Amino acid sequence: MTQGAPFNVPFLAVAMLIGIAFYIILSQRNLIKLVMGLGILASGVNLFLITLGYREGGVAPIYTNVPIEKMVLPVPQALTLTSIVIAVATLALMLSMVVHIYRHTGSVDAEKSRTMKG
Amino acid sequence: MDKLITHSPILIIAIPLLAAFLTPLISRVNQKARDVLVITTLALAGFLVIILARDIYANGIHIYTLGASSPTLAIPEQYMVPMRIILEVDAMSIFMCIIWATVSLAAGIYSLSFMKEETGRDRFYTLLLLMVGGVFGMMLTGDLFNLFVFLEISAISGGALVAFRTRFTDAVEGGLKYIIISTVGALMVLFAIGIFYAQYNLLNIAALGQVIQYTMLDKVALAFLVIAFAMKLGSVPLHMWVPDTYAVAPANITAMLLVSSQICMYALFRTCFSLYGVTLNTATVGWIVIILGMLSMFVGVTMAVLQTDIKRLIAYNCICESGYILLAVGVGLAVLGQPAALDTYGIAAMSGGIFHMINHALFEGLLFLAAGVLFYRVGTRNLNEMGGLAHNMKFTAILFLLGALASSGIPPFNGFASKLLIYESVYQFNPILAIIGIIVSIITLAIFVKAFFSAFTGQVLPKYKDVREAPKLMMLSMIILSIIIVFFGLFPGLIVDWLAHPAADALINQAEYISAVVGG
Amino acid sequence: MAALEFGLDFWNPIVWVIVFLVLIAGAYLLRSRGQKKYKKGTAQTQIFLSGEEPPPVEQRHIKAHNIYWGFLQALKGYYDPTVKAHTGIINDYMIWFTAIVTATAVILFIVG
Numbered sequence: 228m229t230q231g232a233p234f235n236v237p238f239l240a241v242a243m244l245i246g247i248a249f250y251i252i253l254s255q256r257n258l259i260k261l262v263m264g265l266g267i268l269a270s271g272v273n274l275f276l277i278t279l280g281y282r283e284g285g286v287a288p289i290y291t292n293v294p295i296e297k298m299v300l301p302v303p304q305a306l307t308l309t310s311i312v313i314a315v316a317t318l319a320l321m322l323s324m325v326v327h328i329y330r331h332t333g334s335v336d337a338e339k340s341r342t343m344k345g
Numbered sequence: 346m347d348k349l350i351t352h353s354p355i356l357i358i359a360i361p362l363l364a365a366f367l368t369p370l371i372s373r374v375n376q377k378a379r380d381v382l383v384i385t386t387l388a389l390a391g392f393l394v395i396i397l398a399r400d401i402y403a404n405g406i407h408i409y410t411l412g413a414s415s416p417t418l419a420i421p422e423q424y425m426v427p428m429r430i431i432l433e434v435d436a437m438s439i440f441m442c443i444i445w446a447t448v449s450l451a452a453g454i455y456s457l458s459f460m461k462e463e464t465g466r467d468r469f470y471t472l473l474l475l476m477v478g479g480v481f482g483m484m485l486t487g488d489l490f491n492l493f494v495f496l497e498i499s500a501i502s503g504g505a506l507v508a509f510r511t512r513f514t515d516a517v518e519g520g521l522k523y524i525i526i527s528t529v530g531a532l533m534v535l536f537a538i539g540i541f542y543a544q545y546n547l548l549n550i551a552a553l554g555q556v557i558q559y560t561m562l563d564k565v566a567l568a569f570l571v572i573a574f575a576m577k578l579g580s581v582p583l584h585m586w587v588p589d590t591y592a593v594a595p596a597n598i599t600a601m602l603l604v605s606s607q608i609c610m611y612a613l614f615r616t617c618f619s620l621y622g623v624t625l626n627t628a629t630v631g632w633i634v635i636i637l638g639m640l641s642m643f644v645g646v647t648m649a650v651l652q653t654d655i656k657r658l659i660a661y662n663c664i665c666e667s668g669y670i671l672l673a674v675g676v677g678l679a680v681l682g683q684p685a686a687l688d689t690y691g692i693a694a695m696s697g698g699i700f701h702m703i704n705h706a707l708f709e710g711l712l713f714l715a716a717g718v719l720f721y722r723v724g725t726r727n728l729n730e731m732g733g734l735a736h737n738m739k740f741t742a743i744l745f746l747l748g749a750l751a752s753s754g755i756p757p758f759n760g761f762a763s764k765l766l767i768y769e770s771v772y773q774f775n776p777i778l779a780i781i782g783i784i785v786s787i788i789t790l791a792i793f794v795k796a797f798f799s800a801f802t803g804q805v806l807p808k809y810k811d812v813r814e815a816p817k818l819m820m821l822s823m824i825i826l827s828i829i830i831v832f833f834g835l836f837p838g839l840i841v842d843w844l845a846h847p848a849a850d851a852l853i854n855q856a857e858y859i860s861a862v863v864g865g
Numbered sequence: 866m867a868a869l870e871f872g873l874d875f876w877n878p879i880v881w882v883i884v885f886l887v888l889i890a891g892a893y894l895l896r897s898r899g900q901k902k903y904k905k906g907t908a909q910t911q912i913f914l915s916g917e918e919p920p921p922v923e924q925r926h927i928k929a930h931n932i933y934w935g936f937l938q939a940l941k942g943y944y945d946p947t948v949k950a951h952t953g954i955i956n957d958y959m960i961w962f963t964a965i966v967t968a969t970a971v972i973l974f975i976v977g
Contacts, residue, residue: 249959249963252529253959253963258521261955265529272536275536276535276539276542279542302542302548303539306539309490309494313501314528321525321528324517324524327511327517328517328518331517332514337954337955337956342515343593344953345648345652345951522955525955526958529959564970564973568970569966572965572969575965576962583958583962583965585957585961628977629973630973633972644947648947648951650937651944651948653929729929729930732926757878757882762876765869765876766869791933791936795932798927798932799929799932803926805922806922835867838870839867841869
C-alpha cells in the first residue's frame with residue numbers, strides 16, 4: 228500500500244473526479260455533455276491507476292543499470308496507457324453516433340431524441 | 346497435430362484478428378473472395394476449438410504463456426509469481442468457445458445474404474471478425490487486465506455493428522446506448538482491477554485466487570465487478586438497454602450480441618468461483634445472484650406481453666432466460682460451502698444452468714434469425730401490420746415455431762431438458778423459486794403464442810400476397826441451428842455428461858484452476 | 866445415453882417421442898372414421914357468423930396490441946408503474962446502476 232500523508236491528495240482528486248463524472252452522467256440530458264462526463268470518468272480511473280503505483284521518493288522506472296534507490300511501479304503505467312487508447316477510440320465512436328442522432332432527430336437532448344421506450 | 350493443439354489458444358484469437366485486417370485489402374480486389382475468407386476463418390476457428398476441446402476433456406486444464414520460451418512455463422525462473430499474460434483454458438471456457446464458434450458461423454453464413462444490399466460491406470465484415478476475435482479472447486484468458494481489454498474490443502465493435510445501418514434513427518440510438526453502458530461498466534471493472542493490483546501486486550486470476558483475503562477493499566471490488574457484469578449481461582433492474590439494442594441491430598448481429606452478453610455472465614461466474622472462491626460469504630453473494638435472476642425472470646417476461654415489435658418481444662424473452670441461468674448458478678454458489686448440499690443438488694443446479702446457456706444461445710439465435718427473415722421480406726417489425734404470412738413462408742414459420750417451443754420448455758426439445766434440471770434442483774433449495782420459475786415458463790409460452798398468431802396465422806392479407814420465402818443462405822444457417830436444437834433435445838444425457846457437467850466441476854474446483862498456473 | 870438422470874427421477878425423450886407418435890397415430894385413426902364427403906366452394910366451407918356478412922380480410926385479423934387485453938387489465942396495478950419506469954432515457958439507466966452498486970456494497974459491508 229502507499230505510504231504518505233494521513234489523507235492522500237491524489238486519491239482525493241480521484242474521488243472528486245469520479246464523483247463529478249457520475250453527477251454529470253446522472254443529471255445532464257444533453258448527449259454531448261454526457262460524453263464529456265464519460266471522458267472525465269475515464270480520466271479519474273486512469274489517475275487512480277497511476278496513483279496507486281507511486282512509492283515515496285521513487286524515481287521513474289527507466290534504467291540502464293539497476294539503481295540503488297526505489298522506483299515507482301511500472302505496471303500500472305502500462306495499464307493506464309492501454310486504457311487511454313481505448314477511451315480515445317470509444318469517445319470518438321460515441322461522438323460520431325451523437326452527430327448521427329442530431330442529423331436524424333434535430334435534437335441532442337436525451338429525452339427529446341429518444342424513439343424507443345417501454 | 347500436437348503442436349497445433351499446444352498453440353491453439355493463441356491461434357483461436359489471432360486468426361480472426363488477422364483476417365479482420367486482411368478483409369478490407371481483399372475486398373478491394375474481389376468481393377466474393379472476401380466472403381470466402383470470412384467463412385473460412387470462422388470455420389477454421391471452429392475446427393481449432395473442437396480439437397482443443399477434445400484435448401481438454403482428455404487431459405485437463407491447458408495453459409499458454411505468451412512470450413515465454415515454452416508455452417507451459419507459467420512462472421519464470423527466479424520469480425515466485427506469474428509475470429506474463431497467461432491464457433488458461435478449462436472445461437468451462439472451452440464450453441463457451443463451442444457456443445461462440447457455432448453461433449458465429451451460423452450468423453456469418455446468414456449475413457452473406459442479409460447484408461447483400463448494404464454498401465460498405467467490407468467494414469461490416471471487418472467489425473464482425475474483430476468482434477469474433479474479441480469475444481474468443483475474453484473466453485480464453487486467465488488474466489484480469491486482458492479480460493478488460495477484450496471486453497472493450499467486443500463492446501466497441503459490437504456497438505459499431507449495432508449502429509451500422511445509419512439510415513435508421515433507432516439503430517444509431519440503440520448503438521449509442523450500448524456503447525455508453527459498456528463504457529461505464531468497463532471503467533468500473535478497471536477500477537476493481539486497480540484495487541486488486543494495489544493490494545496484492547498481481548493481475549493473474551489464478552495467482553490472485555491463491556492470496557486473496559476478503560478485506561473491505563475486496564468487498565468494494567466485488568460489488569463493482571458483480572454489478573458491472575450484471576449490467577452488461579442484461580439482468581433486471583439494469584436491463585433497460587437490452588430491448589433498445591437487440592431490436593434495432595441487424596438480425597445476425599443480435600444473435601452474436603446475446604452470446605457476447607453471456608460471456609459477461611461467464612466472467613461473473615469466473616470472478617465469484619475462481620477468483621474469490623470460498624473466501625467470500627457464499628450465502629450472501631449467492632442470494633444476491635438469485636435475487637437478480639428472479640427479478641430478471643419475472644420482469645422480463647411480463648414486459649414482453651405488452652410489446653408489439655417482434656424483436657423487442659424476443660429481447661425481453663432473452664432477459665427472462667438469462668434470469669434462469671443466474672438463478673441456477675446462484676443456487677450452486679449459495680451452497681458452495683456445504684459439501685453435502687453441493688453433492689445432492691448444487692452441482693445438478695449448476696449443470697442445468699450451464700446447459701441452459703448453450704440452449705439459450707441456440708434457440709434465441711434461431712428466433713432472431715427468423716425475425717430477421719420477416720424484416721427482410723416484409724419490411725417491418727411491427728406485429729400490428731403483419732398477418733397470414735405462414736401461407737407464403739412455410740419454412741420460416743416452422744423454424745420460428747421450433748424456436749418458440751424450445752424456449753418455453755415444451756418436450757421433447759432442449760429447453761425442456763435444461764429447465765427440468767433447474768426446477769428439480771432449485772426446488773430442493775427453496776420451493777418458492779421453482780414455482781415462480783414454472784409460472785414464468787407458462788407466460789413465456791403465452792408470449793410466443795401471441796407472436797406466432799399475429800405474424801403467421803390467419804388468412805393471407807392482400808398486401809402480402811407476393812411475399813417470397815427466405816433466401817437459401819439464410820435458410821441454411823437457420824437449419825444448422827435447428828438441427829443442433831433437435832439433437833440436443835433428443836440426447837440431453839449425452840450433452841450433460843460430456844459438456845455441462847465437466848464445466849460445472851471445473852467452476853467449483855478452484856484448487857485445480859490455481860495449481861495449473863502456480864504449480865504444485 | 867439419451868436419458869437425463871438426477872436423484873430418483875429420469876427423463877427419456879426417445880420414450881416420449883414414441884408415445885407421442887403412438888397417440889398421433891391413434892388420433893389419425895379416429896379422424897379417418899369421420900365425414901369424408903363435403904362439397905368445397907359452397908356454403909359448407911365459408912365462415913359462419915350467425916348469418917351476418919364476415920368483414921373483409923384486412924379487418925378480420927386481430928391486431929397484436931389487442932391480444933391479452935384481459936391479462937393486462939387484471940394486472941394494471943403492476944404494469945402502470947413498471948411501464949413508467951422504462952423511460953428510455955440513458956440517464957435513468959445510470960441512476961439505476963449507481964443505486965444498485967451502492968446497495969450491493971452496503972449489503973456486503975453489513976452482512977458479509
